[in-house]
Amino acid sequence: xxxxxxxxxxxxxxxxxxxxxxxxxxxxxxxxxxxxxxxxxxxxxxxxxxxxxxxxxxxxxxxxxxxxxxxxxxxxxxxxxxxxxxxxxxxxxxxxxxxxxxxxxxxxxxxxxxxxxxxxxxxxxxxxxxxxxxxxxxxxxxxxxxxxxxxxxxxxxxxxxxxxxxxxxxxxxxxxxxxxxxxxxxxxxxxxxxxxxxxxxxxxxxxxxxxxxxxxxxxxxxxxxxxxxxxxxxxxxxxxxxxxxxxxxxxxxxxxxxxxxxxxxxxxxxxxxxx
Numbered sequence: 001x002x003x004x005x006x007x008x009x010x011x012x013x014x015x016x017x018x019x020x021x022x023x024x025x026x027x028x029x030x031x032x033x034x035x036x037x038x039x040x041x042x043x044x045x046x047x048x049x050x051x052x053x054x055x056x057x058x059x060x061x062x063x064x065x066x067x068x069x070x071x072x073x074x075x076x077x078x079x080x081x082x083x084x085x086x087x088x089x090x091x092x093x094x095x096x097x098x099x100x101x102x103x104x105x106x107x108x109x110x111x112x113x114x115x116x117x118x119x120x121x122x123x124x125x126x127x128x129x130x131x132x133x134x135x136x137x138x139x140x141x142x143x144x145x146x147x148x149x150x151x152x153x154x155x156x157x158x159x160x161x162x163x164x165x166x167x168x169x170x171x172x173x174x175x176x177x178x179x180x181x182x183x184x185x186x187x188x189x190x191x192x193x194x195x196x197x198x199x200x201x202x203x204x205x206x207x208x209x210x211x212x213x214x215x216x217x218x219x220x221x222x223x224x225x226x227x228x229x230x231x232x233x234x235x236x237x238x239x240x241x242x243x244x245x246x247x248x249x250x251x252x253x254x255x256x257x258x259x260x261x262x263x264x265x266x267x268x269x270x271x272x273x274x275x
Contacts, residue, residue: 023060040086041079045071055121100129207265213241
């Protein structure tokens with residue numbers, strides 16, 4: 001939760017700094033017909049595949065600070081999530097499990113057995129579920145601003161939950177339209193899901209870097225809980241940081257995640273914990 005908090009962040013200009021043509025690049029943009037809808041995706045760079053997954057209400061453009069950097073090292077693959085951007089899906093149902101399976105389907109479509117994965121916000125939730133439901137698909141995983149439950153205080157700042165419920169109430173009073181239905185579907189996702197157990201996280205076999213801001217809308221103790229429940233994990237809490245670590249700390253975020261992806265996972269135990 002929640003890259004744009006039901007388009008609040010977009011409406012206040014947080015993503016004003018996104019740079020074209022990411023998300024609108026006709027030279028590299030393609031559609032994959034998978035799982036009942038057409039998923040729009042773009043690819044940049046070459047080499048080992050790296051899948052980027054954006055958050056609720058976002059799009060490919062949200063990773064404008066990451067695509068140029070990581071495409072120097074990897075074949076970067078990034079898609080508009082189901083019911084986001086150009087990946088139009090008019091069905092009523094939507095869940096994180098559906099979206100995680102979509103990304104497994106996209107990798108299959110591209111004939112990619114496994115990839116490195118970075119997920120932000122709801123994209124982090126999708127990354128956790130992708131690694132749990134399709135463990136052979138994910139070599140390493142980095143997630144920032146993910147959560148296991150929408151419960152306030154336990155995982156999420158209560159202001160966020162109140163805000164989204166008020167947004168849902170306001171949306172319900174607007175004239176009927178396909179866009180209204182889409183926004184309601186995304187908003188309800190924020191406050192009704194996910195419901196990820198520690199047992200689900202225990203199925204994640206790949207090394208995982210769990211990231212959050214110390215003033216994230218996802219509470220720091222919840223980010224720690226996620227890291228604790230994953231077998232091979234590192235925890236990184238950025239000081240003086242909110243939810244948008246890939247934007248406001250882009251250089252540090254990029255270099256730290258790259259180092260994690262490039263370096264062997266180190267198990268730290270016994271006397272090694274003193275160093």
